[in-house]
Amino acid sequence: MDADGIVNNARYFEYFEQARLEHLVAIGLVKRPRPPGERSRPFTLAETTCRYKAPTYHRDALVVRTWTQQVGNRSFILGYEIVRSENNAIVAEGSSAQVWLDAGGRPTLLDDETRAALVHSIEERSTES
Template sequence: MSDFHFYHPIEVRYGDLDPQGHVNNAKHLTYFEQARVAYMIELGLFTKDQSFMEIGVILADVHITYFEPVYFGQKIKVGVHAAKLGNKSMTWEQNIVDADTGKELATGKVVMVTYDYRTEKTISIPHEWREKITKFEKQSVVE
């Protein structure tokens, strides 16, 4: 996994738990999504009140590797790193770490595609997004 320049704190909720008393594995994907949206808002790619019908993103592929369980009350943060920008796709590397110890609890790789929900077609990643992401990541992420 890469160095992360962006972390988003996550509050583990009681409803995130499964019968075994730890966070259900499916919630990790929700945590990843929440952190990616926060990243995009932080970079000005989206606003909190914007309609996603104009320029949206859809999930194309996801892989998660789990190292340790996450528990209720545990302070965690989710890292987001744009690893690669294609013509229409964005590959994100993400991780979940214990906020107190820095220990990595899970890693993930997510591929998203830019999408116009009105025309129901994939679209090229906006040039402005490329510029902002590359500047923030401090390296070229263009494929």
């Protein structure tokens, strides 16, 4: 936060990170809490973007809307909107690209279970509109 009480731009990427985790839990790709001995899904963040539309302040109540935008062979893209709760105004928009990794840390094809969950989440969102 700066001297005027405006939320620092880097904080938005933390909001995206939390929303990403919650989205992946909601579509069944991440279990919380993780069962003992189960490894996390092997993906890495390849790119993030954020377009700032309006400043936010320390006491603003914000909501992050998250959805699956696109599913590729080795990656998927999530979209984000950060909105001010009191008036539903969009204060920021963003996206993140995640790349699926093999055991050696190299990009690999999405497995069938992951692809199905991601595609299903796109289909669910399109029927809500």
